[in-house]
Amino acid sequence: MPAKSATRPLFQTGAQILVDSLITHGSKIGFGVPGESYLSVLDAMHEREDDFKFIICRQEGGVTNMADAYGKLTGEPGLAFVTRGPGATNAAIGVHTAFQDSTPLILFIGQIHSRYAERESFQEIDYRRMFGPMAKWVASIDHADRVQEMVSHAYHLATSGRPGPVVLALPEDMQDEEVEVKKVVRYQRVAAHPGDSDMHRLREMLSKAKKPMVILGQAGWSKKGCEDFLAFVTAYDLPVACSYRAQDMIDNRDRHYIGDVAVGLNPALAQRIGEADLLIAIGSRLGEWSTVNYTLFDIPRPKQPFVHIYPGAEELGRVYQADLLINAGMPEFAAAARKLPPLKPVWSEWTKSARADLDAWQKPVKVPGAVNMSEIVHWLNQRLPPESILTNGAGNFSLWVHRFYCYGGFRTQLGPTSGAMGYGVPAGVAAKLVYPKKMVLSFAGDGDFLMTGQELATAAQYDARVIFIVVNNGMYGTIRMHQERHFPGRVSGTQLKNPDFAALARAYGLHGEVVEKTQDFEAAFERAAAAKTAALIEVRVDPDAISPRATLSAIRAEAQKNQKN
Ligand SMILES: Cc1ncc(C[n+]2csc(CCOP(=O)(O)OP(=O)(O)O)c2C)c(N)n1
Numbered sequence: 001m002p003a004k005s006a007t008r009p010l011f012q013t014g015a016q017i018l019v020d021s022l023i024t025h026g027s028k029i030g031f032g033v034p035g036e037s038y039l040s041v042l043d044a045m046h047e048r049e050d051d052f053k054f055i056i057c058r059q060e061g062g063v064t065n066m067a068d069a070y071g072k073l074t075g076e077p078g079l080a081f082v083t084r085g086p087g088a089t090n091a092a093i094g095v096h097t098a099f100q101d102s103t104p105l106i107l108f109i110g111q112i113h114s115r116y117a118e119r120e121s122f123q124e125i126d127y128r129r130m131f132g133p134m135a136k137w138v139a140s141i142d143h144a145d146r147v148q149e150m151v152s153h154a155y156h157l158a159t160s161g162r163p164g165p166v167v168l169a170l171p172e173d174m175q176d177e178e179v180e181v182k183k184v185v186r187y188q189r190v191a192a193h194p195g196d197s198d199m200h201r202l203r204e205m206l207s208k209a210k211k212p213m214v215i216l217g218q219a220g221w222s223k224k225g226c227e228d229f230l231a232f233v234t235a236y237d238l239p240v241a242c243s244y245r246a247q248d249m250i251d252n253r254d255r256h257y258i259g260d261v262a263v264g265l266n267p268a269l270a271q272r273i274g275e276a277d278l279l280i281a282i283g284s285r286l287g288e289w290s291t292v293n294y295t296l297f298d299i300p301r302p303k304q305p306f307v308h309i310y311p312g313a314e315e316l317g318r319v320y321q322a323d324l325l326i327n328a329g330m331p332e333f334a335a336a337a338r339k340l341p342p343l344k345p346v347w348s349e350w351t352k353s354a355r356a357d358l359d360a361w362q363k364p365v366k367v368p369g370a371v372n373m374s375e376i377v378h379w380l381n382q383r384l385p386p387e388s389i390l391t392n393g394a395g396n397f398s399l400w401v402h403r404f405y406c407y408g409g410f411r412t413q414l415g416p417t418s419g420a421m422g423y424g425v426p427a428g429v430a431a432k433l434v435y436p437k438k439m440v441l442s443f444a445g446d447g448d449f450l451m452t453g454q455e456l457a458t459a460a461q462y463d464a465r466v467i468f469i470v471v472n473n474g475m476y477g478t479i480r481m482h483q484e485r486h487f488p489g490r491v492s493g494t495q496l497k498n499p500d501f502a503a504l505a506r507a508y509g510l511h512g513e514v515v516e517k518t519q520d521f522e523a524a525f526e527r528a529a530a531a532k533t534a535a536l537i538e539v540r541v542d543p544d545a546i547s548p549r550a551t552l553s554a555i556r557a558e559a560q561k562n563q564k565n
């Protein structure tokens with residue numbers, strides 16, 4: 001048994017060096033499901049348990065989703081630990097989400113003994129081929145004397161340029177190999193800075209505009225960067241729309257925020273985007289959902305003067321040609337933007353009326369049934385402290401939150417732009433572990449929830465007092481909605497028979513309730529918030545209330561009418 005001490009001899013095993021390296025790079029927490037393939041790493045963590053906490057999860061999808069949430073919240077790589085083969089395949093979902101969301105994440109995979117490589121030995125996978133298209137770098141640390149170098153590279157790569165996931169395999173024999181320890185220091189995030197001429201040109205383009213608009217994305221921001229950005233848009237009185245699930249890069253109560261750009265876009269905002277005479281995309285890839293299936297802007301040359309500012313050079317000019325391309329880290333760009341000499345904006349009315357469009361769009365709507373999710377979310381706007389964190393996975397239930405909730409600023413929204421179901425529950429648990437004092441609400445649909453619902457056990461084990469809200473409509477609603485559009489009246493593969501979600505929460509030792517009427521939500525929420533454990537509120541909604549814009553029956557009737565014509 002090695003002694004529990006931070007002081008070490010000059011020689012250590014690969015596993016010990018690995019864990020020490022993580023701590024050197026500033027990591028204090030990792031998420032994982034154990035495997036016999038990385039016992040030595042687990043043992044090295046045991047030695048350093050005062051400095052590094054290993055959060056035990058129940059499924060590897062939960063592990064990488066939690067690591068992604070950690071990466072989003074802190075800007076530092078979220079660390080995930082899984083076993084080879086089955087562990088790695090379960091973990092893939094969070095790696096893909098981190099790639100699409102530009103989240104720094106490092107996935108460590110226990111790997112087979114290198115002597116057995118290329119025999120398709122027990123649980124053997126070539127991770128380079130498996131993760132190649134969804135990670136910034138995939139490698140195997142084959143020699144213990146390369147651990148410090150390769151781990152350092154992983155931290156730099158995950159956080160620099162356009163952030164993203166890195167995958168490192170850890171062959172069993174490497175973990176036990178003893179080598180001399182070298183001195184290493186903490187990684188530094190590397191970012192490009194905008195040039196003076198870039199910023200000058202931007203200001204010049206603004207000086208010629210009458211109807212400018214900013215589209216803000218989530219890649220690589222920091223709290224300070226968001227503050228600087230807000231100072232810039234306030235000085236210039238610019239209207240700011242956020243791209244899909246990046247609504248929290250600006251405080252939604254601020255009068256410059258004018259809504260989010262995604263499928264289901266406010267028609268008034270869509271019209272304004274069409275009318276804008278200068279578009280400035282900042283930190284957004286302008287992906288499929290943030291361009292409404294690539295329909296919002298002409299490809300390759302948008303018709304408006306166009307500026308694209310992004311942390312990764314490889315995304316600039318990829319789909320859209322622009323008048324000005326700036327490769328810069330977001331905080332670096334925002335710091336420079338804040339310092340730009342003032343300009344008398346001529347578009348203040350334009351900004352004000354764009355905000356008025358949003359205010360009208362966020363008024364609760366009428367829906368069929370006894371529960372109105374727009375009113376519930378509206379009530380939460382008044383009830384929740386602005387710094388509260390709201391998480392969600394994928395499904396139509398999220399539309400209510402995205403449209404009616406006023407996100408309170410930097411990293412109060414955790415939702416996968418990859419549209420991965422099952423994200424919200426583990427992300428909620430991770431958020432509560434990172435910020436125990438903040439209120440954390442995790443929204444899920446009935447389908448979405450059961451993809452990773454077993455992480456309620458993790459919430460219970462670490463006393464992460466998340467409030468889970470399950471919006472139950474008895475179906476995979478999004479798919480049913482599309483089904484009614486394309487094959488009206490032909491329901492196939494989308495109906496669900498669900499468990500008693502509140503009883504399920506109680507079985508995990510948590511507080512559980514059911515809400516069947518809008519007016520009952522408030523009291524149920526207060527009981528959940530006062531509970532001495534995490535809590536789950538199942539909200540039973542009318543399946544016809546499929547979205548804030550249309551009922552399921554209306555979608556079906558419309559599709560049937562179109563079929564007849
Ligand atoms: C992991 C994963 N599997 C499948 C899908 C396809 N999909 C998108 S939404 C959805 C249904 C979501 O159902 P639910 O969580 O009940 O939400 P609802 O739409 O009913 O509100 C499905 C199956 C997906 N996005 N992610």
Ligand SMILES: [Mg+2]
Pocket residue numbers: 395445446447471472473474475476477
């Ligand atoms: Mg559902």
